[in-house]
Amino acid sequence: MTVQTTSAQTASGRGGTVPALVLxxxxxxxxxxxxxSGLELTVPPGELVTLIGPSGCGKSTTLRLVAGLERPDEGSIRIAGDVVADRRRFQEPERRRVGLVFQDHALFPHLTVAKNVAFGLDRLPRAGRRARVGEVLELVRLGHLAHRYPHELSGGEQQRVALARALAPRPAVVLLDEPFSSLDESLRAQVRRDTVATLRETGTTAVLVTHDQTEALSVGHRVVVMHDGVIEQSDTPERVFEQPATRFVASFMGDADFLPARVHRALLTCEIGIVSTVPGWADSDVDVDVVLRPHEVALEPDPGSPARVSAVEYHGAFVLHHVRLASGRTLRSWQPHHVRHPVGTPVAVSVTPGTTPTLLVEDRAVTTPPPRSPDGTSNRRSRMSDELGKTFLR
Ligand SMILES: Nc1ncnc2c1ncn2[C@@H]1O[C@H](COP(=O)(O)OP(=O)(O)OP(=O)(O)O)[C@@H](O)[C@H]1O
Structure with a gap:
């Protein structure tokens, strides 16, 4: 295969590692x-970042700002070391080293595949342009379709042309706005695998917007979770899922249930009993909420238990059990395919061994005990007084 001059090499070639993108x-x-509002993000060369959050959280605005389709009110954007937008400067989109891939592919219908891909290469001499088009079409395995028109291609092939067109001018960053969402389910996984393989193979820095939690976790070197215009957490997929920074991230990235709990002398307890030990909290007496994900919750039929199975959802390989606890709160538990506890079954509920659940104080995850109260005797926060405090402070 032809050796590519990758965006990673280009960006880092100017001595050390110049980040590909800085907000x-x-x-x-x-x-x-x-x-x-107040986005801070540094993307090193070659990193694939997935941007996720609920509708209206600011994902597309972020991409439009980086692409130069919007002007920021405040702050700055640097692409491969060059300031492209700040209070004084604004570089037009066509001058930014950014490639774009949209959900609807946005190919020119009257141009062949080769001409679509050549579109952004007008600064190259004709021979160089032809060579580069051939190179990127080979990269996405579409060399044999160079003379077709977009309407003569499948959805997956159109998406690969869009990717080839974005990569052709050797951008410093490729922005992908829900690139797979217009593809049907069966095609999506394959096109996603191909796209990610191409981005990784070429060391391309990319920011990919998605609505799909599994896609965000499986594709990105890093996942950026947005909410109401701000970044709630920017971390590895494992940390975003296993150590969410906030209540919002815990509930948005995968299923999560929350139970009021207490850490007393390093022992975390809640309605279902002892959950785990919390090393480093030996002197603590703190009310928290514990985050429990369905794969962390174990069930065992137990006629003496006040907890009851309240619903059973068959998902094929796994079966999701909803359990109503004595307090009326609900926990969910994934069980293997062959396990079905009928609705109404009394069950003992516990946490699977080895689980280190996330603890929340208010809406933020805590890993160290909150400070002790001024008299130095306890750092326990009374839920009742907190609730009253909130009521009176409103
Ligand atoms: N041109 C505009 N005029 C007014 N408000 C806008 C405009 N563009 C975006 N907004 C608002 O800015 C916020 C962020 O919008 P944005 O399109 O970035 O969200 P998003 O996360 O991409 O949403 P979705 O997932 O639905 O595409 C929303 O509240 C939206 O209504």
């Missing part, structure tokens, strides 16, 4: 509504 204090408002 600093980036904000964009639309009248009184927040598009994005």
């Amino acid at each position: 600093e204090g980036l904000s964009r408002h639309y009248g009184s509504s927040v598009g994005v």
Whole structure:
């Protein structure tokens, strides 16, 4: 295969590792509504970042700002070391070293595959352009379809042309806005695998927007979770799922249930009993919420238990059991395919061994005990007084 000059090499070739993309204090408002607010993000060369969050959280605004389709109100954007937007400067989209791949592929219908891919290469001499088009079409395994028109291609092939077109000018960053969402389920996984393989093979720095939690976790070197225009957490997929920074991230990235709990002398207890030990919390007496994911919750039929199976959902390989606890709160538990506890079965509920659950104080995850109260006797926060405090402070 032809050796590519990758964006990673280009960006880092100027001595050390110049980040491919840096956002600093980036904000964009639309009248009184927040598009994005105070974004801070540094993407090293070659990294594939997935951007996820609920509808309206600012994902597309972020991409549009980086692409130059919007101007920031505040903050700056650097691409491969060059400031492309700040308070004084604004570089037009066509001058930014950014490639774009949209959900609908946005190919020119009247141009062949080769001409679509050549579109952004007008600064190259004709021979160089032809060679580069051939190179990127080979990369996405579409060399044999160079003379077809977009309507003569499948959805997956169109998506590969869009990727080839974005990669052709050797951008410093490729932005992909829900690139697989218009493909049907069966095609999506294959096109996603091919796209990610191409991005990795070429060392391309990419920011991929997705609505799909599994996609965000499985594709990205890093996952950026957004909410209401701000970044809630930017971390490895494992940490985003296993050590969510906030209540929102815990509930948005996968299924999660929350139970009021207490850490007393390093022992975490809640309605279902002892959950785990919490090393380093030996002197603590703190009310927290514990985050429990369905794969961490074990069930055992137990006629003496007040907890009852309240619903059973068959998912094929696994069966999701909903359990109503004595308090009326609900926990969910994944069970293997062959396990079905009928609705109404009394069950003992426990946490699977080895689980280190996330603890929340208010809406933030805590890993160290909160400070002790001023009299030095306890760091216990009474839920009742907190609730009253909130009521009176409103
Ligand atoms: N041109 C605009 N005029 C006014 N408000 C806008 C405009 N563009 C975006 N917004 C607002 O900015 C916020 C962020 O929008 P954005 O499109 O970035 O969200 P998103 O996370 O991409 O959503 P989705 O997943 O639905 O595409 C939303 O509240 C949206 O209503």
